[in-house]
Amino acid sequence: MNLPVLKAADFASDQDVRWCPGCGDYSILAQMKKVLPDLGVPREKIVFISGIGCSSRFPYYMNTYGMHSIHGRAPTFATGLKSTRPDLMVWVITGDGDALSIGGNHFIHALRRNIDVNIVLFNNRIYGLTKGQYSPTSTEGQVTKSTPMGSIDHPINPLSLALAAEATFVARSIDAHVKHLGNMLQRASEHKGTSLVEVYQNCNVFNDGAMAYAQERKQRAENVVELEHGKPLIFGEKSDKGVRLVGSRLEVVNLADVPVDDLLIHDEKEPNPAIQMMMARMRYPEMPEPIGVLRAVEGVATYNDQINDQVEQAKIKKGPGSLQELFTTGDTWEVA
Amino acid sequence: MTASPTTSKNVKTVSGITVRLAGDSGDGMQLLGTQLTNTSALAGNDVATFPDFPAEIRAPRGTRAGVSGFQVQFASEEIFTPGDQLDALVVMNPAAMVTNLGDLRKGGILIANVDGFVEKEFKLAKLEANPLDASVIEETYRVFKVPMTKLTRTAVAEHGLSQKVGDRCKNFFAMGLVYWLFGRSLDTTLRFIEDKFGRKPEIAAANIAALRAGWAYGETTEAFGESFQVEAATLSPGTYRNMMGNQALAWGLITASELCGKDLFYGTYPITPASDILHELAKFKNFGVRTFQAEDEIAAMCATIGAAFGGTMAVTASSGPGIALKAEGMGLGMILELPMIVINVQRGGPSTGLPTKTEQSDLLQCMYGRNGESPLPILAPRSPGDCFDIAVEAWRLATECMCPVMILSDGYLANGSEPWRIPDIASLPKIDIKHPEGADGDEPFLPYARDEHLARPWAIPGTPELMHRVGGLEKQEGTGNVSYDPANHQHMTDTRAAKVNQIAQRIPDQDILGETSGDVLVVSWGGTYGACHTAVNKCRQAGHSVSHMHLRYIHPMPKNVGELLKAFKTVIVPELNMGQLRMLLRSTYLVDCIGVNKVQGKPFHISELVNAIESHVSVPSKSTGNSKSTGNSKPNGKANVQSRAS
Ligand code: SF4
Numbered sequence: 001m002n003l004p005v006l007k008a009a010d011f012a013s014d015q016d017v018r019w020c021p022g023c024g025d026y027s028i029l030a031q032m033k034k035v036l037p038d039l040g041v042p043r044e045k046i047v048f049i050s051g052i053g054c055s056s057r058f059p060y061y062m063n064t065y066g067m068h069s070i071h072g073r074a075p076t077f078a079t080g081l082k083s084t085r086p087d088l089m090v091w092v093i094t095g096d097g098d099a100l101s102i103g104g105n106h107f108i109h110a111l112r113r114n115i116d117v118n119i120v121l122f123n124n125r126i127y128g129l130t131k132g133q134y135s136p137t138s139t140e141g142q143v144t145k146s147t148p149m150g151s152i153d154h155p156i157n158p159l160s161l162a163l164a165a166e167a168t169f170v171a172r173s174i175d176a177h178v179k180h181l182g183n184m185l186q187r188a189s190e191h192k193g194t195s196l197v198e199v200y201q202n203c204n205v206f207n208d209g210a211m212a213y214a215q216e217r218k219q220r221a222e223n224v225v226e227l228e229h230g231k232p233l234i235f236g237e238k239s240d241k242g243v244r245l246v247g248s249r250l251e252v253v254n255l256a257d258v259p260v261d262d263l264l265i266h267d268e269k270e271p272n273p274a275i276q277m278m279m280a281r282m283r284y285p286e287m288p289e290p291i292g293v294l295r296a297v298e299g300v301a302t303y304n305d306q307i308n309d310q311v312e313q314a315k316i317k318k319g320p321g322s323l324q325e326l327f328t329t330g331d332t333w334e335v336a
Numbered sequence: 337m338t339a340s341p342t343t344s345k346n347v348k349t350v351s352g353i354t355v356r357l358a359g360d361s362g363d364g365m366q367l368l369g370t371q372l373t374n375t376s377a378l379a380g381n382d383v384a385t386f387p388d389f390p391a392e393i394r395a396p397r398g399t400r401a402g403v404s405g406f407q408v409q410f411a412s413e414e415i416f417t418p419g420d421q422l423d424a425l426v427v428m429n430p431a432a433m434v435t436n437l438g439d440l441r442k443g444g445i446l447i448a449n450v451d452g453f454v455e456k457e458f459k460l461a462k463l464e465a466n467p468l469d470a471s472v473i474e475e476t477y478r479v480f481k482v483p484m485t486k487l488t489r490t491a492v493a494e495h496g497l498s499q500k501v502g503d504r505c506k507n508f509f510a511m512g513l514v515y516w517l518f519g520r521s522l523d524t525t526l527r528f529i530e531d532k533f534g535r536k537p538e539i540a541a542a543n544i545a546a547l548r549a550g551w552a553y554g555e556t557t558e559a560f561g562e563s564f565q566v567e568a569a570t571l572s573p574g575t576y577r578n579m580m581g582n583q584a585l586a587w588g589l590i591t592a593s594e595l596c597g598k599d600l601f602y603g604t605y606p607i608t609p610a611s612d613i614l615h616e617l618a619k620f621k622n623f624g625v626r627t628f629q630a631e632d633e634i635a636a637m638c639a640t641i642g643a644a645f646g647g648t649m650a651v652t653a654s655s656g657p658g659i660a661l662k663a664e665g666m667g668l669g670m671i672l673e674l675p676m677i678v679i680n681v682q683r684g685g686p687s688t689g690l691p692t693k694t695e696q697s698d699l700l701q702c703m704y705g706r707n708g709e710s711p712l713p714i715l716a717p718r719s720p721g722d723c724f725d726i727a728v729e730a731w732r733l734a735t736e737c738m739c740p741v742m743i744l745s746d747g748y749l750a751n752g753s754e755p756w757r758i759p760d761i762a763s764l765p766k767i768d769i770k771h772p773e774g775a776d777g778d779e780p781f782l783p784y785a786r787d788e789h790l791a792r793p794w795a796i797p798g799t800p801e802l803m804h805r806v807g808g809l810e811k812q813e814g815t816g817n818v819s820y821d822p823a824n825h826q827h828m829t830d831t832r833a834a835k836v837n838q839i840a841q842r843i844p845d846q847d848i849l850g851e852t853s854g855d856v857l858v859v860s861w862g863g864t865y866g867a868c869h870t871a872v873n874k875c876r877q878a879g880h881s882v883s884h885m886h887l888r889y890i891h892p893m894p895k896n897v898g899e900l901l902k903a904f905k906t907v908i909v910p911e912l913n914m915g916q917l918r919m920l921l922r923s924t925y926l927v928d929c930i931g932v933n934k935v936q937g938k939p940f941h942i943s944e945l946v947n948a949i950e951s952h953v954s955v956p957s958k959s960t961g962n963s964k965s966t967g968n969s970k971p972n973g974k975a976n977v978q979s980r981a982s
Contacts, residue, residue, distance in 0.1 A: 013805065015817065044800045049642070052808075059805050060818065065797040067645060068807025069638065070668055076635040080642030080650070081797075083626060084601050088646070088797050109631040307626050311599075314621035321623030323594055326587065327758045331524060332577045333378050335568075 008033035011043065013063045024175035024201035024215075025055055028122065031182045032062070039189055041089050047081060048091045049074045051098035054129045055122035055201070058093040072103025075110035078117045079303070086304045089189070090117040096137040097127050100156050104136075111165040113303040114193040120185070121158055121198045126207035144206075159280035159294060162196045163273040169195035170276070170295040175202060176215045180226070180291065187293055193302050213284050214291070223284050227292030232263035233279075235288045243279075243288070250278050252287060268296045340522040341548075343555055346562040352411030353518055353566055354419030357510070358436045359428030359449075361395050361404045364507035369406025371511060375524045376410035377578040377755050380568025383410045384866065385753045386418035386939065391608070391692045398460030400431045410518075412567040416719070416866030418752065420941040424517070426510055428452050428484075431461035433468070446477045447513065449506065451485035480559055484509050484550075491549035492542040501539070505546035512550020519565035522547060571755060579756035581720035581749035582609070585653075585679060586616035588727025590623050593649045596731065596767035599624035601643035601650045603636040608691040609747040610653045610681040633658040637665030637678070644674040645806070647771060647796035649731060653679035656698045657688060660705065666740055667706040670832065672806045673784075673792050675734035675741075677727070678712075682746040684937045693937025694748035696862050697913035702742050703891060703920065709829045711836045713737065714891040716744040718865035721756040723749060726888065728764070735769050736842075737835050738791040744890065746912075748863040748939050769794070775801035783816040790835035837892050846894035850876060850883030853903035855953050859929070860910055861887040861917055864940055868910055871945035880953040887917075898925040906952045908932060910945055 011033040019025045036046065046064040050056035052071035059066030065088075069077050074092045082090045092110075099107045099121050110119065126144065127133040133146040134153070141150040162170045169191040173184040181199065188195035200211045209215075213223040225235040225243060233243035240255050242263040250264065270276065276295045282288060315321075355372070359365045366387055377383050386407040395402035409419035424445040427433040429452035440446060453466055473479055488506040489499070508529075515522055525547060533540035554560045579587075593600040602617050602625065604610070618627045630636035636652050643650035654662060659680045669676055682698045684690025702714055713733055717726040726743055734741040772793045775781055783804040784792050795802040804816055812819035813827055848857075849872060856875075860868040865886050872884035885900060887893060901907055901921065909918040910932035918931045932948040934940065 042800070044798055044803055047645075047797050060807070062805075064803050066803075066805035066807075067642075067672075068805065068809065069641075070664055070808060073634060073638045073665070076630065076638035077642035077645070079630075079635070080601065080603055080628065080639030080644075081646045082642075083628060083639070084599065084643045084648040084650075085646035085797065105631055106635055109635065307628070311621045311624055311626060315624075318622040321590070321594070321620060323591060323761050326590070326620070326623075327577070327761070328575070330577065331374055331378055332575050332758065333380060334575055335380065335571045335573050 006037040006043070008037060011036050011063050013061055015060045017061050018057065019054060020205050022204040023054070024124065024203070025058070025122065027175040027178060028120070028181065028199055028201065029058065029061055031178055031185055035182050035185045035189070038186070039089070045087065046089045046091070048093055049078045049081070050093040051095070051103060052129070053095040053098045053127075054203070055093055055095040056098060072098050072101070073106060074098070075103065075106040075117070075119065079110060079113070079115050082115050082117050082304045083307050086116070086308060092117055092119040094119060094121050096121065096123045096125060096158070097135045100136045100158060100161070108161070108165045111162055111167040111194050111196065114168055114300055115303040116192055116194070116305075118188045118195040119197070120188070121196065122201040123158065123198050124201045124203035124207055125210050126203050128203045128206055132206040157280060158196070158198050160277060163277045163280055163295065166273065167196055167295065168193040168297045168300045169293070170280075171196065171293045172198045172200070172291045174200045174211075174214055174220075174224075174291060176217070177220070177291070184293070187296070191296060192298065193300055214289060223288055225282075225288040225290050227266045227268070227279070227290050227294060229266055229268045229293065229296075232260055232265055234260070234263065241288075243282070245275070250282060250287070268293045269298070271297050340526070341551060341555070343516065343519065343563055345555065345560070347519060347565050348562050349565050349567060351413055351566070352409060352415065352419075353423050353564060354407065354409040354421065355424040355426070355514070355518070356405055356407040356422050356436060356439065357426045357514070358403055358405040358432035359507070360397055360432070361390055361392075361402050362397065363404070363428045364504070365404045365406050365428070368507050368511050368514075369408055371525045371528060372514060372520070373408050373753060374578050375515070375520045376408065376566075377576070378524055379520065379566075381410035381412065381566050382415050382569040382571060382755060383408060383578065383753070384415050384418045386748065387751045389692055391690070396460075398429060398431055398457050400435050400461055403432045403435050405432070405436060410566055412569050414569060414571070416869045417939070417942060420943055426514060428506075428510070429461070430457050430463055430467055434461060434463065440477060442476055444477055445480065445517070446473070447480045447482060449484035449510065450481040451483050482513065482553065487549060487553060488546050491545045495538050495542040495545065497538060497542055502542060505542050508543045508546040509550035509553075512547040512552075513554050514550075516551045516554030517560065517563050519563055522551065572757065574757040576755045576757055578753050579721050579724070580612075580751060580753040581717070581723045581745060582612040582681065582751070583616050584720055584723035584756065585727050585743070585745065586613050588724040589617065589651055589677070589731070590620055590625065591724070591764065592728045592731035592767060593623065593625070595728065595764055596649060596735065596769050598647070598649040598769070599626065601626050601628065601640065601648045603628040603630055603639040603643065603650070603652050605630050605633045605636045605654065605658060607633075607655050607658045609683055609750045610655050610658075610679065612750065613653050613679065613681075633661035634665060637662035640676050641665060641669050641672065641674060644669070644676045645672070645797070647794065651677040651679065653681065655681050655683045655691075656685045656701065659698060659701060663706045666712065667708065667710045668808050669740040670706070670710045670712060671808055671811070673738045673832075675731075675738055675794065677730045677734055677743060678740055679743045679745060681750045682744060684935065690937045692747065694746050694863065694939060695912050695935055695937065696746055696864070697916065697935065699744065699861075699890070699913065699916040700919070702744055709833065711833050711891065712740055712742050713836050713839055714742045714744055716862040716888055716890050717749055718862065718886055718888055720749050720752050720754050722888070724756070732767050733839060735767060735794075736789055736791065737839065738794060739835065744862060746863045752863075771796055771799065772802060773799060782814045784811050784814050786831070790831055790838065839889075840892040840895045843889050843894055845896045846885060846887070846900060848883050848885050848900060849873070851881070852883070852900060854881035854883055855904065856880070856882045856906045856908060856949055857901065857904035858882065858884045858908050858910065858945075858949060859887065859901070859917070859921065860884070861890055864910060864912060867940040867942050867945055871942045871949060874942065874946050875949045875953070880950070882949055882953060890917075893924075898927070901925050901927040906930065908949060908952060910940060910948065912939070
């Protein structure tokens with residue numbers, strides 16, 4: 001079949017986008033519209049499902065099928081849909097409060113089932129839609145409307161959580177790093193199984209600059225390490241620093257002192273998530289924070305494939321269901 | 337396997353028998369009960385059953401809390417309940433005896449496994465002495481003390497089992513004796529044993545030996561002078577099978593899915609007493625059934641909505657506590673206007689309540705338990721077999737109105753059983769579903785346009801040109817875009833309510849047992865149908881002016897209900913809750929109603945309903961003169977009659 005060539009604009013719905021001017025969400029929306037035409041999937045076969053929050057308005061702005069659902073529950077709608085309609089490409093749009101607080105349970109279970117949907121988690125470390133309360137990814141001590149004396153919660157790290165659930169695809173990107181972001185969305189869409197892309201997203205109204213160390217181009221080189229499969233972990237303005245594994249911990253080294261061969265080589269395909277977990281735990285300011293594909297393990301059965309395989313197998317083994325047979329098998333008796 | 341033996345002793349024919357088998361949870365009483373039921377159904381009797389078991393999987397052995405019982409009535413006439421009073425009670429230990437004896441009628445048969453009546457067991461049952469020794473027992477009942485454990489040991493001795501394993505056969509001994517007593521054939525159970533224990537021939541042989549020994553004991557012991565027989569009932573012609581409520585729901589769902597040509601998605605989370613629907617459906621993947629055991633009740637609900645959005649027949653089920661968790665999802669399903677079924681198999685509440693006991697106390701939860709104005713259609717089956725028809729009807733309505741439909745079953749229906757006439761599949765009407773297939777010329781697609789039933793189109797992902805977004809924010813009529821317009825919100829709220837209310841115009845008028853006006857109208861819903869129907873019939877036979885209205889459509893109710901209610905001097909509403917349907921009837925129709933209410937984890941006795949009715953009829957009853965209704969709850973285990981003043 002010859003697919004019409006679509007452009008980014010073809011994916012825009014007729015609805016006005018209503019995020020605050022300057023919000024990082026705009027960039028993610030733009031990258032999504034840019035990536036989708038290249039995937040070769042017709043618009044009517046794509047579904048965006050979101051929960052509640054600023055990011056979750058996303059489906060309204062896409063000219064695809066979409067559902068703006070309930071706070072925290074987007075992965076469950078996606079699971080029901082993908083299980084019964086494996087022909088569709090399903091995206092889940094969520095935020096840090098949505099996925100990690102009220103929806104933490106569903107987030108874990110979608111990942112461990114490996115249902116073939118793509119989860120994009122907009123992490124702005126704040127509650128935006130409800131006007132500025134701290135979120136599960138807010139930093140300790142962060143002063144917000146609901147934490148005037150500073151947050152006393154220990155923040156959750158979505159990548160660690162995903163790895164603990166044995167997610168098969170885990171990546172991170174940054175709203176302002178548009179090319180990288182587009183790349184990650186593309187990679188996520190290609191993975192068979194649940195894909196998680198955490199995106200550092202600036203909420204310029206309630207948490208402006210919270211991740212400036214990673215978002216601002218100037219600071220980024222020193223504070224972020226871009227992962228590439230099979231390549232050593234090198235970062236820095238002058239690419240003069242690296243990360244190496246010493247015993248059971250990672251440390252930053254100066255390439256002036258340590259040869260490149262001693263650096264940790266990134267292996268996104270390693271099924272054992274131990275080292276990926278150590279990398280996920282690298283936090284600013286002690287360590288550079290990793291972006292890129294942390295983990296991409298292919299060949300793990302997906303929930304949607306298996307639930308449908310069982311139906312096919314049952315049909316082969318027992319023959320297609322017959323009501324007549326169902327009703328009359330076992331003890332029956334006649335009344336004349 | 338040889339044929340079932342026949343008795344040479346005197347046989348007395350009776351019209352019906354109610355028997356309860358009671359023992360420790362581990363004694364296999366549920367198995368015994370199911371076998372007796374199936375055997376009686378195959379003998380052509382009408383049957384009705386009521387299993388009653390503790391919530392704990394392994395309740396402390398020998399205690400009163402650990403007693404498990406199974407009641408079955410089999411009869412040569414049509415019956416609607418498992419019976420009030422017991423004609424026979426079989427008890428395996430003292431705890432079973434003291435917790436069940438109150439239901440045995442005077443002169444009834446009490447069979448006790450005396451090997452279970454020992455010092456240690458008295459202590460466990462918190463008894464000072466052997467309850468069988470009380471002189472009143474022999475004076476009141478026909479008591480048979482049978483050393484079942486010892487006799488079973490002798491019977492299975494040659495099969496070389498350890499004593500522990502061998503002793504487990506004693507429920508089959510009890511079964512054999514019960515079969516002898518009621519003239520039942522051993523065939524069904526012999527087949528069952530061979531099927532179930534085929535891989536362990538020594539166990540199969542021992543169980544068969546125990547079964548036959550029990551039968552032979554009845555036949556040879558002098559103590560048992562005569563046995564009883566119940567002739568086949570005159571049911572309407574057809575092929576029958578025994579059917580339990582949860583099984584009927586599952587089969588009804590599968591049938592609806594076949595009738596509409598869609599695969600079935602069943603998203604759920606394990607909960608008593610709804611889980612058996614999942615177990616049943618999981619067996620039938622070859623019908624295109626996909627069962628999803630979710631991480632929680634909310635996920636089960638929302639996955640169901642996701643599947644519905646994709647165009648699949650989607651169903652979820654739970655019990656009260658789970659329905660509470662699903663409430664937000666049900667509200668979304670309602671505003672998305674997608675078809676799905678939500679089943680509530682009610683149990684005793686509130687909170688965790690009484691998981692294994694029956695109650696009807698979630699009616700108002702299902703009517704109103706969501707935020708905002710969110711009316712949903714509600715249907716309630718009236719018997720185990722009716723669960724089948726209700727499941728099919730629920731899907732028909734859901735797709736016709738593009739709306740979630742609720743089914744309110746209960747633990748009594750779920751685990752109870754009755755003969756079910758196998759329907760003629762060809763005669764079941766197809767469920768016609770149309771999905772729009774593409775844009776209508778250059779017209780923009782309107783996902784919230786409406787048809788004659790006020791239903792919106794079910795446009796499913798994958799359909800070119802019909803891309804649209806749905807969500808929980810209020811919709812603009814027609815376009816479905818987010819709208820905060822005040823007039824539109826009013827309009828959409830009115831429309832969603834009207835869509836549900838209009839169902840009343842399309843469903844059959846409410847039927848009634850008896851005259852359409854008179855002294856007393858008994859109004860019931862759900863699993864109390866059998867008790868209410870039988871009680872009303874008794875009162876009518878006694879010459880009273882009493883009619884019965886049983887609602888299967890709870891919301892909306894059939895359009896003639898108000899008129900019928902107003903045609904009676906007194907309206908009595910028996911419910912296993914504290915007056916929820918009564919509240920709906922009073923507020924909807926401005927008709928006063930008297931409640932007969934009970935929440936004891938048990939179904940109504942026919943006699944308590946007869947008493948309640950008789951206290952409100954003008955002609956005094958010929959049979960009883962002692963019935964009175966009072967206003968307040970009484971601690972004596974009787975239903976609480978709520979007078980007009982309450
Ligand atoms: S509140 Fe923050 S996250 Fe929400 S739209 Fe505004 S800037 Fe973006």
